[in-house]
Amino acid sequence: MISWLSPSELETALRDIGGRRYHSLHPFHGMLHGGKLNRDQVRAWALNRYYYQAMIPVKDAMILTRMNDASLRRIWRQRIVDHDGTSEGDGGLERWLQLTDSLGFPRDYVISNAGLLPATRFAVEAYVNFVRDRPLLEAIASSLTELFSPNIISERVAGMLKSYDFVSRETLAYFDGRLSQASRDADFALEYVKHNATTPQLQQSVLDALTFKCDVLWSLLDAIHHAYVSPGLPPPGAWIPGAELRS
Amino acid sequence: MISWLSPSELETALRDIGGRRYHSLHPFHGMLHGGKLNRDQVRAWALNRYYYQAMIPVKDAMILTRMNDASLRRIWRQRIVDHDGTSEGDGGLERWLQLTDSLGFPRDYVISNAGLLPATRFAVEAYVNFVRDRPLLEAIASSLTELFSPNIISERVAGMLKSYDFVSRETLAYFDGRLSQASRDADFALEYVKHNATTPQLQQSVLDALTFKCDVLWSLLDAIHHAYVSPGLPPPGAWIPGAELRS
Numbered sequence: 056m057i058s059w060l061s062p063s064e065l066e067t068a069l070r071d072i073g074g075r076r077y078h079s080l081h082p083f084h085g086m087l088h089g090g091k092l093n094r095d096q097v098r099a100w101a102l103n104r105y106y107y108q109a110m111i112p113v114k115d116a117m118i119l120t121r122m123n124d125a126s127l128r129r130i131w132r133q134r135i136v137d138h139d140g141t142s143e144g145d146g147g148l149e150r151w152l153q154l155t156d157s158l159g160f161p162r163d164y165v166i167s168n169a170g171l172l173p174a175t176r177f178a179v180e181a182y183v184n185f186v187r188d189r190p191l192l193e194a195i196a197s198s199l200t201e202l203f204s205p206n207i208i209s210e211r212v213a214g215m216l217k218s219y220d221f222v223s224r225e226t227l228a229y230f231d232g233r234l235s236q237a238s239r240d241a242d243f244a245l246e247y248v249k250h251n252a253t254t255p256q257l258q259q260s261v262l263d264a265l266t267f268k269c270d271v272l273w274s275l276l277d278a279i280h281h282a283y284v285s286p287g288l289p290p291p292g293a294w295i296p297g298a299e300l301r302s
Numbered sequence: 303m304i305s306w307l308s309p310s311e312l313e314t315a316l317r318d319i320g321g322r323r324y325h326s327l328h329p330f331h332g333m334l335h336g337g338k339l340n341r342d343q344v345r346a347w348a349l350n351r352y353y354y355q356a357m358i359p360v361k362d363a364m365i366l367t368r369m370n371d372a373s374l375r376r377i378w379r380q381r382i383v384d385h386d387g388t389s390e391g392d393g394g395l396e397r398w399l400q401l402t403d404s405l406g407f408p409r410d411y412v413i414s415n416a417g418l419l420p421a422t423r424f425a426v427e428a429y430v431n432f433v434r435d436r437p438l439l440e441a442i443a444s445s446l447t448e449l450f451s452p453n454i455i456s457e458r459v460a461g462m463l464k465s466y467d468f469v470s471r472e473t474l475a476y477f478d479g480r481l482s483q484a485s486r487d488a489d490f491a492l493e494y495v496k497h498n499a500t501t502p503q504l505q506q507s508v509l510d511a512l513t514f515k516c517d518v519l520w521s522l523l524d525a526i527h528h529a530y531v532s533p534g535l536p537p538p539g540a541w542i543p544g545a546e547l548r549s
Contacts, residue, residue: 075538076538076539080538082533082535173425173514173517173518173520173521174421174424174425174521174524174525176428177421177424177425177427177428177518177521178420178421178424180424180428180431181423181424181427181428184427184431266539267420269538270420270537270539271420271424273420273537273538274420274421274424274525274537277421277525277528277529277535277537278421278521278524278528280528280533280535281524281525281527281528282524285532285533286329286527286532286533288329288524288527290517290520290521290524291322291323291327291516291520292323292513292517
């Protein structure tokens with residue numbers, strides 16, 4: 056068990072977890088933005104990552120169910136608006152589907168999750184279950200990977216635009232909105248956590264929650280890397296190039 | 303949706319899933335029993351697989367909570383007895399710990415799950431959640447991977463004994479009991495499923511449950527293979543050789 060940390064020491068400890076465990080350190084991230092992947096490997100990433108995106112508003116709705124304070128819910132619900140948009144054809148999820156469109160996937164196939172890696176499903180469901188089952192403080196703390204996402208988004212967009220002729224500023228539009236949204240969301244969650252993690256036990260639980268979430272994101276890249284890059288062994292039933300046209 | 307199958311056609315369809323998706327087809331299995339792994343890779347397997355073993359009686363207890371028929375529960379509870387034993391030092395879980403003992407792991411370390419791959423945790427938890435959340439028929443059907451386990455156990459024990467000087471008949475004692483237990487358990491579950499899956503919808507749900515369970519087992523080997531064999535990239539915080547002595 057850690058000893059009590061001041062709020063700013065807690066922030067330092069949280070940022071240190073990101074510095075050691077955030078998926079920007081995963082070899083797949085380097086390959087993705089460094090132009091080392093072929094188009095089908097980028098497609099596998101976009102397809103599997105869709106399921107994570109699709110469950111984010113479900114995860115945030117789950118967090119809303121844990122909040123019995125209208126002022127908190129008013130702030131948190133903005134995350135759902137960001138992902139789901141205000142009308143058909145709007146929102147972050149739609150923009151992710153524009154990316155999978157541009158990579159040649161039929162929408163029905165993407166939305167069906169038919170070709171998803173089972174490990175993607177298990178990791179994302181672990182995240183949704185975590186925010187359902189753990190105390191609200193931990194559920195909020197698990198969102199703090201967004202503290203580290205502006206950097207990874209900038210690297211990813213710049214690198215992908217430079218490296219791949221099959222992506223464009225337009226097809227990567229998802230990330231434009233996320234830069235400002237993630238900073239705003241992370242600032243709020245960080246202040247909440249610093250204010251409410253008032254004992255060493257609660258502070259440890261907050262650090263553990265962020266570690267857990269880093270594990271989720273890392274596992275997603277592990278699964279994609281294993282199935283489609285090295286050694287490149289998709290499990291039975293998972294998407295292989297062309298499967299999206301036969302289903 | 304499938305059309306209605308006779309009970310024996312349903313059995314054939316279930317066995318066909320095993321023939322295509324059971325983890326005996328995973329490259330890691332071939333390497334394990336073919337003597338292609340080094341001791342640390344076998345250790346990684348035993349360590350991660352412990353968590354699966356440890357959650358099996360929890361999974362079976364969850365299934366008991368879904369059964370409102372004493373005669374069914376009397377049969378199913380034997381699975382918990384087999385894993386937990388009738389006294390300290392007895393049972394399948396204890397025998398698995400004798401395997402991890404013989405591979406040089408402190409018991410406390412194994413039981414703590416401190417070095418577990420996150421993907422192992424997520425897959426095993428997905429299995430426990432499945433039997434909690436799905437209809438009893440599907441929960442029982444998900445156990446049907448045991449139909450295929452006598453073959454894999456025979457291959458594994460014979461191959462490991464032949465290939466590795468660091469395992470012995472005694473340290474593999476876990477598998478001795480499982481040969482007869484798995485056949486008995488699978489026979490019962492198969493008859494239950496054949497008798498109760500009386501519509502095409504229920505039959506499809508049973509086939510899907512077995513597919514799901516094959517995905518769980520395959521994911522476990524994927525995660526171990528990725529972290530410790532190829533490319534060999536353990537995620538941050540996961541066991542690396544020696545970590546069990548420093549914790």
